[in-house]
Amino acid sequence: MKDYLRSIINQSLHQFDLSDDDISEIQIEKPNQPEHGDAASNIAMNLASVLKMNPRKIAEQIVEELKYDEQKIQSVEIAGPGFINFRFAENYLFNQLDDILKQGANFGKSDALKNQRILVEFVSANPTGPLTVGHGRNAVLGDTIANLLEWTGAEVDREYYFNNAGRQMRMLGESVRARYLQLLGHETKLPEDGYKGEYIKNIAQELIAENSDNLVEVEEVDPFKDKAEQIIFNDIQSTLKRMNIEMDSFFNEKEVYEDGSINQTVKILREKDLAYDKDGATWFRTTEFGKDQDTVLIKSSGEPTYRLPDIAYHANKLDRGYDQCIDVFGADHIDTYPDVLSGIEALGYDRSKIDVVVYQFVTLVKDGKPFKMSTRKANFITLDELMDEVGADVTRFFFEMRDPNTHLEFDVGQAKEAGEKNPVFYLQYAHARIHSILRKVEQEYTFDVEDQPNLELLSHESETALIKSLLRFSEIIQSAADSREPHRLINYLEDLASIFTSFYHDCRILGEEEGLVQARSALAKATAQVLANGLGILGISAPEKM
RNA sequence: GCGCCCGUAGCUCAACUGGAUAGAGCAACUCCCUUCUAAGGAGUAGGUUACAGGUUCGAGUCCUGUCGGGCGUACCA
Structure with missing residues (x-):
């Protein structure tokens, strides 16, 4: 849609004497206020200085020459200092909704970075x-x-x-050796700056299980270091796997x-x-x-x-x-x-x-207090421990929900109280809720597969708002990918879930006239699809029951 | 001292890379379960976007300075 708007504006701009440089960037945005329409361009204001004209005047001329497809655009208005506001045609919305359903699990994908x-x-x-x-x-x-x-x-x-060489790894090996000797009853101290974590003892235990005391006289650090590396890497891999990372x-x-x-x-x-x-x-x-x-x-x-x-x-x-x-x-x-x-x-x-x-750094907050960590001093909380407490989905979500460039406060208490205060569940709940409804629809109605839903029945403002929100998905992915900022996707999904919830309260599905049941089911299904696709990108599960 | 990042509601954070009336969630207060999941919804209250200048049609966003916080500033990784 944005591309379409750019192209028709571009057409209209030919009336002005402009170089390509001047019009290379036609910005299209979604206005904050619904009364400002579904999309807006500030092109007239941007051209004001180049053309040395009043921006409203420019906007008027652009709109006058604007040729658009009425199947896509319902109306065009000029507002404020020179914004050009567009309102989408209903037909366009219905077509796009249909498209979401057809694309299913692929909806939202693009080929912008094809062959990259x-x-x-x-x-x-x-x-x-x-x-x-x-x-x-x-x-x-x-x-x-x-x-x-x-x-x-x-x-x-x-x-x-x-890097599995160098001073730190030698120190790791020496730390394991010290624990190994201690566990076998030898008097020895952990090296200065040694690794003090409990996991070092576990590695030493493992060595004892495999070699009993055969390593006591060994001079080299390698057997200790290598074993440590092997065990730790296995551990890291299983942690990553648990977080859905491969x-x-x-x-x-x-x-x-x-x-x-x-x-x-x-x-x-x-x-x-x-x-x-x-x-x-x-x-x-x-x-x-x-x-x-x-x-x-x-x-x-x-x-x-x-x-x-x-x-x-x-x-x-x-x-x-x-x-x-x-x-x-x-x-x-x-x-x-x-x-x-x-x-x-x-x-x-x-x-x-x-x-x-x-x-930026993560501050772990436990019992309302910040918690400072250091691997060497062993007063750290491992990712596994965190996931034991709050689960993998919550863990991923918390790490994704903020701009990478700002400090992240991870409140374990809040994450654990998962039931009510936790934003992850809001998304999963919306998804589960839809599936619950769809299951009931399936039980109570039998629609002919060939029978296309009549989407034109979706005229309630909550329905329209929901469709419009769904359509933004691709561009949100694009902007999150371009900026490398996953939290944008989270913000969007929360907004979508909230808009869906309004729809849920305003528009019943079960018990309505059959055509409407079918059309609303289709809309609900598309919403579940977008939620599932979005959660999938975030690496978070989308349960069908909660 | 120098470099990078940050400063937005009581708290944690958004704000589509400069747009129109700065928004959510917690916390507080008032309501709503004979209705598809109340893990929900409707509403009230809460702001000089740290401060001072500047740039322009337009600034939370860009520039300069000040204050405050984080992280660096090794012949450590």
Whole structure:
């Protein structure tokens, strides 16, 4: 519809002497006030300065020349400072409703990103412990953004990047060893900065079960570290699965060392004089890219900092032919990505292909008090524990319901009191309610399959409002995908559910004249479909009974 | 000090990327279950969008400054 409105406005604009630049962007919006119609354009106001004319005058001229299909548009009005307001024709609404029913589970999909291959990298937690609430936001945002992109036609891969080498992993191994020895009765202390979580003991138990005390004399940390990694990764995978998340690939940082791309990266940077040696370390001239300081790529110990493999890894992604790479990470990593982009650019890649979604921290609120967490100190709440308390659907919903860019307060109490105060249930309830009605309709009426419902019977204002709301679904998906903001979909679904509830109260289905029963059932069914499709994108179940 | 993000109803947050009268949910108050699920609905109250300037037809949204909060600012990840 928006495209149609753009095209007819564009036609009418030919009367003015305008360059293409001036009219490239014809904005169509849904007005806040219903009396302003179903769609509005501010084009006249935007052209006022270019044309040096009164915007209302421009609007009048546009409308005068406007040729539109009366099957689609019922009326066009000029209002306020120069808005052009459109009202949709009923026939158009009925046709579109019919279309929703025909498209069913596919309604809302588009091919806007057809043939685009997109890699979404998210979670990417190193296997040093179970996923915590902090990772939860990352995981859910990444997965939902991936879903949204798939619905707009892109071919999406989900990737988990990790590092199982380095100091943290050695520390993990040492922590397991200490617990192992302790459990076997040896006097030993957990290393300074060791991992104190209960899960370390469980890993040690596992080692005892498999090896009894055979590892007591072992010098290397590997048996402890490897076992820990294996158990923790299994745990992470099962947590993700529980949240309805399935990765397409796991990328080990080790790969960019082994295939030589680390060395290659440094070599190219040196050739371009963007890397140099100082104080025994290798530096990246990030000042060339607007930073205050240069950045160390390789420490004087010979060990690269994480920035170097990060750059090589992103080059690797682009080498794999992705048109767009999206990284999801927390605000604490905000400083690293400009360096990665600079690195990518220096290597000759198009930096605009890397897109970053930064989300702000999660504050867990329990018993009305904020709860600070740290993996190493072990006073964290794992995602699994959270899901034990509130369930997977609620967990996903809470992580999705806010703008990624603002702090998220996750009130466990509110989430748990799920019954009444929880917004997730409002959506699921609306869906279940519709199915409950449809079941009854099915019992009490038998409609001929060939007998098309007469949608023109849907003339109540609650019915019209509901149809209009349903029709917005595709563009909401589009905007949520473009902006990488899943909460827009939630806002929409809540609005839709609320509009449906008004319809539910105003318009009975059972007991009405048969044609009306059929038409309203069709509308209810379309609503359930959109709710189910939307919840599906969010990774939340759409129960038919509650 | 510098960089990024945030500041909207008592609380948690929206506001379609600059549009028309700033909206929801909790909490408070008043009503509504012989009617397809009351996990619901109708209504009342609650605001100088932190503050001060600026840009323009038009600002919660953009720019500058101030105040307040979060996160960074390592040869840690």
